[in-house]
Amino acid sequence: MSFNAVTSSFKVARRRKSPLAETLQIGALAGLAAIGFALIGAYVAMDKRHVVEDTLTLSQIAYALMAIAAGFVAGRDTQGRPSGSRIVLHGALTGLVAGLCVSALMLLMASVSLRSTLVAASPMLTKALSLGAPIGSLQALAQVPILGALLGMIGGVFAAMPSRYRRALTCGFAIVLIAGLFRDVFVSVLDNVPDFNGPEAEVFGSGGLNRVPALVLLVAGGIFALLRDRWNAGHNPARRARSSKAGLVLLLVGVLILPLVTNDFVAQVAMLVALYMLMGMGLNIELGLAGLVDLGFVAFFAVGAYTVALMCSSGPLALVDVSFWVALPVAVVLAAGAGMLFGLPVLRVRGDYLAMATLGLGEIIRVLVLSDALAPYLGGSQGIIEIDHPRIFGVSLQSPAALYYLALALAGVVAFISWRLQHARIGRAWLAMREDEDVAQALGIDPVASKLLAYTIGAAFAGAAGAVFAALVGSVYPHSFQLLVSINVLAILVIGGLGSLPGVLVGAIVLIGLPELLREFGEFRYLFYGIALVAMMHMRAEGLWPATTRTKENARA
Amino acid sequence: MSKALEVSNLTVAYGEIAAVRAVSFTVEAGEIATIIGANGAGKTTILNALCGLRDVRAGSIVLGGEDITALPPHERVRHGLSQVPEGRRLFGRMSVAENLEIGAYARSDHAARKHDLDHVLELFPRLRERYRQLAGTLSGGEQQMVAMGRALMAAPKVLLLDEPTMGLAPQIVDLVSDAVRRVNDEGVTVLLVEQNAYSALEIADRAFVLESGEITLTGNGPDLITHPRVRSAYLGYDA
Ligand SMILES: Nc1ncnc2c1ncn2[C@@H]1O[C@H](COP(=O)(O)OP(=O)(O)O)[C@@H](O)[C@H]1O
Ligand SMILES: [Mg+2]
Numbered sequence: 001m002s003f004n005a006v007t008s009s010f011k012v013a014r015r016r017k018s019p020l021a022e023t024l025q026i027g028a029l030a031g032l033a034a035i036g037f038a039l040i041g042a043y044v045a046m047d048k049r050h051v052v053e054d055t056l057t058l059s060q061i062a063y064a065l066m067a068i069a070a071g072f073v074a075g076r077d078t079q080g081r082p083s084g085s086r087i088v089l090h091g092a093l094t095g096l097v098a099g100l101c102v103s104a105l106m107l108l109m110a111s112v113s114l115r116s117t118l119v120a121a122s123p124m125l126t127k128a129l130s131l132g133a134p135i136g137s138l139q140a141l142a143q144v145p146i147l148g149a150l151l152g153m154i155g156g157v158f159a160a161m162p163s164r165y166r167r168a169l170t171c172g173f174a175i176v177l178i179a180g181l182f183r184d185v186f187v188s189v190l191d192n193v194p195d196f197n198g199p200e201a202e203v204f205g206s207g208g209l210n211r212v213p214a215l216v217l218l219v220a221g222g223i224f225a226l227l228r229d230r231w232n233a234g235h236n237p238a239r240r241a242r243s244s245k246a247g248l249v250l251l252l253v254g255v256l257i258l259p260l261v262t263n264d265f266v267a268q269v270a271m272l273v274a275l276y277m278l279m280g281m282g283l284n285i286e287l288g289l290a291g292l293v294d295l296g297f298v299a300f301f302a303v304g305a306y307t308v309a310l311m312c313s314s315g316p317l318a319l320v321d322v323s324f325w326v327a328l329p330v331a332v333v334l335a336a337g338a339g340m341l342f343g344l345p346v347l348r349v350r351g352d353y354l355a356m357a358t359l360g361l362g363e364i365i366r367v368l369v370l371s372d373a374l375a376p377y378l379g380g381s382q383g384i385i386e387i388d389h390p391r392i393f394g395v396s397l398q399s400p401a402a403l404y405y406l407a408l409a410l411a412g413v414v415a416f417i418s419w420r421l422q423h424a425r426i427g428r429a430w431l432a433m434r435e436d437e438d439v440a441q442a443l444g445i446d447p448v449a450s451k452l453l454a455y456t457i458g459a460a461f462a463g464a465a466g467a468v469f470a471a472l473v474g475s476v477y478p479h480s481f482q483l484l485v486s487i488n489v490l491a492i493l494v495i496g497g498l499g500s501l502p503g504v505l506v507g508a509i510v511l512i513g514l515p516e517l518l519r520e521f522g523e524f525r526y527l528f529y530g531i532a533l534v535a536m537m538h539m540r541a542e543g544l545w546p547a548t549t550r551t552k553e554n555a556r557a
Numbered sequence: 558m559s560k561a562l563e564v565s566n567l568t569v570a571y572g573e574i575a576a577v578r579a580v581s582f583t584v585e586a587g588e589i590a591t592i593i594g595a596n597g598a599g600k601t602t603i604l605n606a607l608c609g610l611r612d613v614r615a616g617s618i619v620l621g622g623e624d625i626t627a628l629p630p631h632e633r634v635r636h637g638l639s640q641v642p643e644g645r646r647l648f649g650r651m652s653v654a655e656n657l658e659i660g661a662y663a664r665s666d667h668a669a670r671k672h673d674l675d676h677v678l679e680l681f682p683r684l685r686e687r688y689r690q691l692a693g694t695l696s697g698g699e700q701q702m703v704a705m706g707r708a709l710m711a712a713p714k715v716l717l718l719d720e721p722t723m724g725l726a727p728q729i730v731d732l733v734s735d736a737v738r739r740v741n742d743e744g745v746t747v748l749l750v751e752q753n754a755y756s757a758l759e760i761a762d763r764a765f766v767l768e769s770g771e772i773t774l775t776g777n778g779p780d781l782i783t784h785p786r787v788r789s790a791y792l793g794y795d796a
Contacts, residue, residue: 425662428651432659435648442608442642443711444634444663 019090023074027094027152030070031101034063038105038129041120042524047128049518051180052214053205059128061177063102067148070094071155088156095152099145102129106144110136164229172221179217180208182517188263248502255408255505259401267400269516271472274407275465276512279485280492280504281414282461287490288499288547289422290454291434292347293355295486296362299342300335300459302369302481304466307331309384309476317377317384324390328467335463336456343455347448362486369478383477390471403472410468414461415501421457422499430454488512491529495536497543506545560619561586561715561746562607567616569599569606575614576602578770584715584763586621589737589747591757591778593791594767600750601643603767604717607748608640609633621714634663637714641721645704649693653684656692656703660710669712677706680736698729705736715746722753730756754791758782766791 037043037059046058071091106129108114114121123135130140158166179186183204190203203213259267279301286292310319311327346357369378378384389396390406397403421427429450432440441447470476488511496507511529515521521528536543562584569577577599584590594600605611607618609630617626625633639660648656657677661670678685681702687695692703701721708716718737722730734756741747741760751757758764761778766787774786781787 428655428659429662431651432648432662435650436646438610438630439642439646439648440659441630442610442634442640443660443707444631445659446629446631 019077020093022077023090023093024097026070026074026077027097028101030066030094030098034066034098034102035105037062037066038102038125039118039120040524040527042527044120044122044124044128045523049181050205050207051177051209053208053210055211055214056180056208058181060131064151067095067098067151068155068158070098071152072159073155074152075156075159084160087160088153091156091159092149092153095148095150095155096145097148098152099148102144102148103141106130106141164226167229168222168225171225172218175221176209176214176217180214183208185262185266185517188266189261191263192261251502251505259404264400266517267404269513271400271404271407272516273508273513274404274411275469275472276489276492276508277411277504278407278414278465278468279462279489280496280508281411281418281501282458282465283489283493284458284499284501284504285418285421285461286454286458288493289427289434290430290451292451292454292458293352294358294455294458295355295483295490296358296360296365297458297462297489298481298483298485299362299365300339300462301466301469301485302365303335303338303459304331304463305470305476305480306369306378306384306466307334307463308467308470309387310378312471313384313387315384315386317379321388324388324467324471328464331467332460332463335466336460338463339456339459340452343452343459347451347455359483362481362483366478366481369481381478383475385475387470387474387476389474407468407472410464414464418461418501422501426450426453491533493543495532495544497546499547500543500545503543503545503547507543510544559586559622560584561588561621562748563619564603564607565617565619567603567606567618568614569602569611570614576770577606579616580767580770580772581616582765582772582775584746584748586714586746587741587744588762589741589749589760589778590763590765591749591751591761592765592767593751593754593757593787595790596752598767599770600767601719602770604640604643604719604748604750607633607717608638631663634711634713637712638717639708639711639713639715640717641701641704641708641719643719643723645700647692647695647700647703647707649691651692652689653687653692653695653703654689656707657684657710660707661712663711670710673710673712677709680709680739681706698725698732701725701729701733702736705733705740709740709745713745715748716740718747718749720751720753721749722751722756734760752791754787755782758787 042062043059046062047060049058050056051058051061071094074090074094075087077090106126109121109126126135129144130137131143133140133143158169187204203210209217255270258270279297282300283294283297286294286297308324308327308331310317311322311330312318312324314321342361346354346361349357368374370381372380374380375382389398389403391397397406429440429445432443432445433447433450437447469480473480492504492507492511494507495511496503496505511532515525515528560583564583565581567577567580568575580599580603582590582592592600592603602611606613609625609628613626617624619625620633620636620638623636625636625638628636648659651659657674661673664670678688683699684702684706687699692700695703705718705721708718721733721737725733730753737747737749738760749757749761758778758781764774764776764778764781765772766774766781774781774784776784782792
């Protein structure tokens with residue numbers, strides 16, 4: 001709330017400046033963003049990924065988007081004032097300024113060695129930014145601002161054109177980007193189609209889309225968006241709601257057949273996504289439904305994982321060696337018990353203190369597991385290995401696809417339970433508590449009991465996720481249970497939409513699946529999270545797939 | 558008549574400052590009692606203390622012969638106390654239906670709940686039209702009806718109302734007053750807190766004037782309407 005107030009007052013202050021100063025400022029901001037992007041090493045890393053074979057790399061697209069976005073913002077801010085040509089001019093100017101910033105960086109790198117302080121300011125960066133021109137030549141220095149101006153102009157045009165065409169272009173571009181980025185996934189799918197000899201060789205190159213297919217996809221995406229717009233305009237909201245339901249069904253079908261049509265790597269990523277979905281749904285009960293901020297969620301995940309490890313390992317630390325299906329309920333019960341034990345004293349405190357206390361819990365569990373005192377039982381930093389794979393009807397689940405289905409089946413069960421809880425009496429009570437704790441109490445809701453229930457159920461789900469994790473990976477180590485896991489889960493909820501089950505799925509795909517599939521993102525993952533979170537707060541604070549009550553409210557308001 | 562609510566020596570403080578000082582009053586079963594007082598006199602503080610939302614520093618609260626002073630809020634509901642809070646405080650993101658349902662949260666008898674729901678919808682037919690709408694999108698008057706309905710769904714023996722007519726148009730004020738009287742006719746004891754003294758005094762069997770956390774005048778409603786001090790301080794007549 002206050003954050004919005006700050007940014008909107010900022011916008012008001014900005015508007016009062018002259019249009020030219022504003023345009024220059026936007027350009028400089030985009031330029032700074034571009035310089036930062038290069039100096040953290042992202043440019044070089046993402047330059048290796050070809051979206052369109054031998055034509056466009058991911059970092060070139062990132063830079064182009066910065067220029068276009070700057071041009072768009074500049075163009076939009078001058079709108080309502082003079083003509084289209086002025087909008088385009090302002091767009092070009094921002095792009096030019098942004099490009100000049102990048103050229104300045106190149107000049108600086110050529111004359112001073114930045115390398116000792118900024119590792120990423122390497123010859124490779126200079127080479128990449130020169131776009132094939134002789135390094136240090138005038139051409140290399142001049143072409144970036146010129147390109148910037150062109151792209152900025154496109155951004156300006158973008159701002160001036162009717163939104164119908166804007167949506168069409170965005171859609172076409174997004175399709176090309178997705179197809180190019182996830183080339184490996186699509187190729188693996190096409191590989192699995194029998195009697196369909198090597199169409200992938202024509203559509204995809206060794207790293208991305210080929211040029212002609214890229215163009216075809218761009219146009220096809222645009223036309224599709226235009227047609228969809230026309231179709232939507234002619235139909236009432238109820239019809240559209242049904243098409244959003246159809247979207248959900250499509251997503252589910254995709255999720256179900258995914259490992260069958262792709263390769264082991266994708267199945268493994270999907271498995272991780274399913275695992276995070278399990279955890280996400282647990283935290284969703286606590287945070288999304290009951291409003292409890294829990295930063296120690298990973299603790300219960302660890303309890304579940306170590307329970308299975310101790311019960312199903314054939315290694316020396318095992319207490320017993322039973323089937324996974326025996327250990328799973330034990331893990332769930334123990335995690336729930338841990339949740340209740342910890343929740344009892346902690347849930348009496350409100351808000352921020354709860355976040356702090358749970359943060360502590362997460363760390364305590366990790367330190368305990370690492371400690372020398374417990375090392376004889378839990379293996380210390382060596383962890384527990386040789387955990388048996390789960391078996392079904394005597395078949396050992398070993399392939400990534402089989403394990404993925406295991407995780408997915410559990411996620412389905414948990415989703416069903418979550419959905420029932422949400423619409424049951426207790427779900428109402430949680431919602432009421434979150435909206436107005438005093439009134440809820442005065443209506444007969446026991447605040448401690450209802451929070452404790454949410455916390456215990458959330459812990460139980462996390463325990464189930466931990467149990468699956470141990471079985472999937474076959475070993476557990478303390479370093480798997482860091483604070484970052486809790487934060488990842490939290491980010492999934494925020495990105496997907498608090499309190500929304502499909503939101504958990506979408507959030508897990510976006511935050512866990514995409515970075516895994518795009519290896520280049522690996523080290524920039526948290527940067528990506530940060531940007532995504534800030535962008536979400538600004539543009540879609542309710543999440544990618546918001547809970548229904550919120551949308552209903554928005555529709556009526 | 559038996560005593561529905563007996564408050565003795567109630568003292569409630571925010572930090573060092575006592576907002577309510579040694580207040581004692583009694584409400585007989587089946588009557589409408591009202592506490593009138595200026596803004597900041599301590600009316601809301603008293604009602605919240607009755608519901609258990611404020612800790613009391615001293616004194617006791619006896620409801621239908623049972624001492625509830627030490628009970629947590631959610632258990633007081635089960636003893637037959639419910640409140641229509643100041644400013645309504647509906648669950649804005651829930652529908653009217655859900656707000657009403659949650660009012661009956663403490664009750665398990667399904668048939669009786671259904672009966673009371675029908676009764677509330679009969680009392681406020683407007684709510685039937687708005688049944689599936691989100692409470693946050695209703696008009697002020699409709700919201701007040703939901704707030705009253707929600708409190709009634711708890712099947713209270715004693716209903717507390719905190720300035721239910723605040724900010725409402727005159728004809729809605731009448732509607733709310735009528736509803737209060739009807740609920741009372743059906744046997745629910747009412748404790749009504751108002752700044753809008755006239756409409757409250759009109760229907761009250763018993764009235765207390767609260768000034769700076771202390772009760773300074775007691776009498777039956779119609780008598781207090783003619784009381785010179787009340788006339789000048791709360792009804793806007795020159796003394
Ligand atoms: N949460 C609070 N913290 C501190 N003081 C409060 C609080 N709520 C009310 N007060 C003080 O207690 C006194 C009584 O307030 P209140 O019971 O709300 O009066 P009324 O309902 O009659 O307008 C006022 O002086 C008010 O400032
Ligand atoms: Mg008040």
